Amino acid sequence: MALSCQQDSYLRELSTRVKSCVPARLQTVVNGKKQKLEGFEVVLEDTVLFPEGGGQPDDRGKINSVDVHRVTRRGAEAVHFVQSDLEVNSEVNVTVDWTRRFDHMQQHSAQHLVTAIAEQKYGYKTTSWNLGEKTSFIELDTTSLTEEQLKELEDEVNAKIRASLPMYPRLFESVDDPKIAEVRTRGLPDDHVGPVRVVIIEGIEANMCCGTHVANLSHLQAVKLLSVEKGKKGKCNLVFVAGSRVLQYLGRCYQTEKALNSVFKGPPEEYAELADKMQKNLKAAQKNALTLLRDLAVLEAQKFKTNPERENFFSLHRKEGDNEFMNIIVNEINDENVVLFLTVGDEQGSGMFLLAGPEDTVVTLGPKVSDLLEGKGFGKKGRFQGKANKLINRPKVEELLQEYFRSSGAEK
Incomplete structure (x- = not known):
């Protein structure tokens, strides 16, 4: 059975019971420094906190008033690391950090959409992807994309968003189900048990995935393909932002533009020319x-x-x-x-x-x-x-x- 966070990604809190609570240590990074936290690994009967997987980072949240510092997957169970002991069989309330969760939903769902269209349109398969703190990238099985391809891909992705296509999970009882063969997948983890979860974008694709996703492509708001960078041998990385990150990126760009206006004393379209002129003047002055x-x-x-x-x-x-x-x-x-x-x-x-x-x-x-x-x-x-x-x-x-x-x- 899938966790509640996988059945309904919009569920923000849940009442459940503690199955186990054992002492543990967590290696983490605080303010750039490695630290070992003393605490407990807690397994609940169910959870709204997603354990890392499928390229998506884990959720943050609380069990009652106790902060959850990490959520990992162990077989079919989610393991929560906390720093307070919780009584086994006690009823607890689990809440998710919704801002972080929804951001991850937008980026992950955007990855599915871009991946599907890139493969359908150009035959470029996705071999991996990374959800970063500010930007994400999709590793494509091609050495590069042209500027024309990049624009075409971005235009089609955003057209699908405007079409408000539904996106939803579906559970298959077994990996042996014949319909699984029709699903795009990179395989299951070695310790996978239970039903197989498939995420569907209606009319576009079905993809085996454990992550949390939006219920409708319109919730992505927009996707901006930022650049194509050199990747591993024979591959390239397509850098993108989706949803709220597009607005944040635009805000940062605007603040940068304002700062540059005070330096260049000219419009943005002349920045490159003005910067070149300033650099030449600087070299002459240095000489x-x-x-x-x-x-x-x-x-x-x-x-x-x-x-x-x-x-x-x-x-x-x-x-x-x-x-x-x-x-x-x-x-x-x-x-x-x-x-x-x-x-x-x-x-x-x-x-x-x-x-x-x-x-x-x-x-x-x-x-x-x-x-x-x-x-x-x-x-x-x-x-x-x-x-x-x-x-x-x-x-x-x-x-x-x-x-x-x-x-x-x-x-x-």
């Missing part, structure tokens, strides 16, 4: 900024070289600089007797560093500088450079270098 940064590096080096009171130590930080900026300064100064300590990036955070000078000095001090900056570096031919995670420690490095000059007599 100019890079040229100015290189010129600045040369000027910094010349400023040091022409200073009559300069020492044999030069320290500089430039937030907007890069490795080339630092190397230009070293090359321009070009004095093996001068020790240069250069850094670029966020002076309070991470960036890059370069220590240059006499080879023996750099070999000695390079790793110490790297350690003080909590970074990683390498040395070669009088230069030691790398990444720094704590540029805030620059003063400590300068102290280290000054102390080294004093102790070695290198300072003038």
